[in-house]
Amino acid sequence: MKIFNKSIFVIAMLLVLSCSDEEFDEYYGRPEDLEEPIYQILEERGNFTSLLATIDKAGYKNILGKSGYWTMFAPNDEAFSSFLQNEGISNIENIDSTLAGKIVRYALVYNAFRTERLSDYQSDTGWEEDLAFRRRTAYYDGFQEEMVDGQQRIVVSSNRNNAEGADYYIPGDNNNKYLSYFIDEFMQAQNLSAYDYNFFFPEANYSGFNLLSAAVQTENIVAENGIIHEVNKVSLPLINLDQKLANDEHYSLFYTILKENLVNYVYDEDATTAYQNYSRNSKDVYVKVYDPALAFSPNNENFLKEADNDGQSDAYTIFAPKNDVLQQFIDEVLLKNYSSLDVLPKYIFEDFYNAHMVQNAVWPSLLAGYNNELNEELRFDLSTDIAEAKVLSNGFFYGTNKIQESNLFFSVYTSAYLDPEFTLATRLFNDGSGYREITSNINNRYTLFLPSDDVLRNLGFDYNINRSEWVYTSPETGNTVVGTIARTRLTRILYNGIIPTPNGELNDLSGSGIIRSGDLDLPGEYIKWENNTVYAAGNEVIENRVNIIGYEDQRNGRTYYIDNLLEFSEEPPGLDIQRLAEEPESPFTNFYNYLNNSSLYDAASGNIQGLEIGTSYTFAIPNNEAIIQAVKDGELPGDQETGEPNYTPAGQFEIDQVTDFIRYHILATRTISDDGLTGGQIETLLQDDLGEKTYISILNSTGELTFIDSAGREANYIPSQSNNLADRSLIHLIDNYLLYTN
Structure with missing residues (x-):
């Protein structure tokens, strides 16, 4: 079998060899209608003699005279004549091989592109029309x-x-340099014009097909190994940024x-x-x-x-x-x-x-x-x-x-960012808290209350660089927490000191008032000012104020330097209501007494059932007269003729009366003041017999705040007794009671 196979092979070879050279060339020879390679095409056209000499000197004759797949932006003899004159070179023979290599390699783009394809982007999924204005060249700087x-x-x-x-x-990857061109198809598709081209090349004329400052004079000259575009200038490799x-x-x-x-x-x-x-x-x-x-x-x-x-x-x-x-x-x-x-x-x-x-x-x-x-x-x-x-x-x-x-250098954020005395605040602003983005927003005005590193450390806060974690040690107890717990605590405190003030509301702190902290899109807690001091709910509890020790105006507001922290309250709001009720001749007494004797309240801790520490609430508390009226109307236990309250309900009906009454006067998820910022339908803590949420309507404008119950009854806040601070909450006194009806 092996002998037979070998014989067949020998016979076949003899037949092939017997074919004439003419027949072989006819079958395997180069087609007559195929264009010559790039080098030969340049020779045939006759106006690229300087470029050919440069190609020879660069050692690219063999490359461009045979195989390959290139686009060549070929400067003609007139282009070289101008180039030599501008460079002070007497003739083409005086171009050295290094310069010749730069000219030739930067004129060569990988792959062959006709004009209609140069404006298209070769994406991973195919051609994307009119998205391209650059191509990678054969030139690179390499080692230097x-x-x-x-x-x-x-x-x-x-x-x-x-x-x-x-x-x-x-x-x-040799870090090959790119070459830019400007073609009508791309320019029009991107809404660009001659203005854009001439901004970079003010001495050139936009022709509709320019290579840098050169104009393409003859497009799409076809060669066996690529495409030639004739240009009227010599381009040296551009430097990078x-x-x-x-x-x-x-x-x-x-x-x-x-x-x-x-x-x-x-x-x-x-x-x-x-x-x-x-x-x-x-x-x-x-x-x-x-x-x-x-x-x-x-x-x-x-x-x-x-x-x-x-x-x-x-x-x-x-x-x-x-x-x-x-x-x-x-x-x-x-x-x-x-x-x-x-x-x-x-x-x-x-x-x-x-x-x-x-x-x-x-x-x-x-x-x-x-x-x-x-x-x-x-x-x-x-x-x-x-x-x-x-x-x-x-x-x-x-x-x-x-x-x-930049916003970072001209905003209230800058006061911390560019001062070594405020590195702790800056660190927290920058670590994903979002505070940097808020306070550096040059389009919105803020007031920033800024504690120095010394203030923060004196009050227990620090950052452990070796462990990359925040640390808090309570000055009162000496207890230390680290990591997320410490960071969350400081985050909340510093947020109390970021106040949107579009009209410079805090430029004068000599009077008194209340204002909401935090970003407009993410409300914070309310703080107050009085006689050039500021304080938050926690400051009231520990009975201290924050003093202003200096200020600096930036483009988007004012930074106040402070000697203390705007502390948040760590006690339940029930204790705040209790303190208000214990003041002499307090208008909160009747409501608190019902609360204190209800199943909702734990007097020892101040916890009100259904409330969570750290969550926003608003308390609309009827004054003593309104509570008496509620008793007369039969909505609370007591003597309906005299209005004398009975704070100890008898039986389940009265217990439910008191519980529902209290819950309907606590607004959930929102902290509302008389600043016009929050209005509309607000959820209460009360749920109806079917377990559905109940709501109170809020009418809110600067200096006015009205609560409207489900029956359309109105209750107005009493300014002199309202806006009392609590944990993420405000406690208001109102002149009427609110009643839920189906």
Whole structure:
């Protein structure tokens, strides 16, 4: 069998060899209608002699003369003539191989793209029309020598954004530079115009198909190994954002601070191996790595790499203030309370640079639609604040005559953030509490009552850096709690000191009043002021006040520096009602006596059944006269003729009368004052016979507060006896009783 198979093979080979060369070439030869490769097409056209000489010198003749799959943006001879003149080079022969390599490799884009495809984005799921304005080129910087900490080192740029937990250098990715172009299809689809193009290239004419400042003169010249687009200018590889900052003296202060505080040079074994294999040099390689808290790494030529080609459709943007305006900001803002930049916390630098970074390509005409990495609108006037605008290899660069006036540096939050005496408050503001976002909102006005580190520590609060946890030690008992319990306690106290004051309501504390703390969307507790002191419910219990020891005005309000804390109450509201009832000739006495003798109340603890400590309530307590009227009307036990109350109900009917009466005068889930902030239907603690919730209607305007029961009866609060503070609650005195009816 083996002999037979071998014979068949020999016969077949003889038949093949017997075929004529002509027949073989006809079958396997190159089709006559196939275009020549790029190099030969350039030769045939006759107006690319300088480019061909440059290709030869760069060592790319063999590559472009045979296989491959390229798009080449080919500068014609006229383009080279202008280039040589501008560069002071006498003739094309004087271009060295290094320069030639830059020109050729930056003109080459991977894959072949006709004009109609250049504006489309090659996503992981297919073509997405008119979303692209960039393509990756064959050029990259590679390994560079750089002076680092006084030593000459081999450095390579990170090729990924150093997001937390992500790799900042991927072996095999050369960090190839991108080339930007401007095509009508893309520009129109993105609502862009010649204005956007000329903002970056003011000396060029927008033609509808531009490559940087060049115009494409002949499109879609087909070659065997790609597509050629003829351009009228020679383009050298663009620098990236990192290189722009490092080499432009106008922004040297911006770059120096960035490099000294948010850049590290990290030894990398993969990069070292690649370099040593390439260069036959034994030196180590260090990757220039930007802080992971930044929006992106300015030396990363790739975009986000959430998809392989996402750099085709977007890029980064940096707004860099010039030296003089940055120095003024440093002197007047950053160093107002610090001695030098060396002692500023790292997070301040991270925030400052993120305020000037956008994880998108910011087009001039659409500037209002972008936010910086801090999620703030961009606060630049393009006509007055921009000194220069450049398209770079990995993004857009705007040199500015002002800083981005970030909320963090001009709000009441700033008073803590930029002062070393308030690091504990700042830490809590920043740790996910949401307080930073509230107090730094420049569009809303606040008053902030701010305790220093000394005040907090003297009153038992601290932060254990080694264990990364909050600590609270009670000054009264010496008991210590840590972690979530301690943090929750401080969180609640500091929230008492954040007050929305859209009209500067607390700019004068010489009188007296009450106001709600917390954000408008997440109400806090009520605090009071009197004769330049402030206090919360807990301060009343422990009989102390908070004194103002200074203040500072910011763009969105006022910060008061305080010597004590706005303490919350840790006792049940029943004890507060009891104290009110025990005052001489108290109008709360009758209601409290019914409460005290009811099954709802535990006099020893002050607990009212159905109430939870730390939950918001409003108590609408009928005055003594209203209680007497309720007795006369038969709604409470007592003598209906005289109105004399009977505080000890006899039988289940009277017990239920008292219980339902009390519950219907306690509003659940809301703390309501006469400030116009809360109104409408509010749930009470009473449930009907079917277990359904019952409600009271609230009419609320500044200085007026009316409660309306289910039958439409009205009860008005009595201002002089109302707005009494309790645990997340207010206790009001009203001039009528409320009655639930089906």
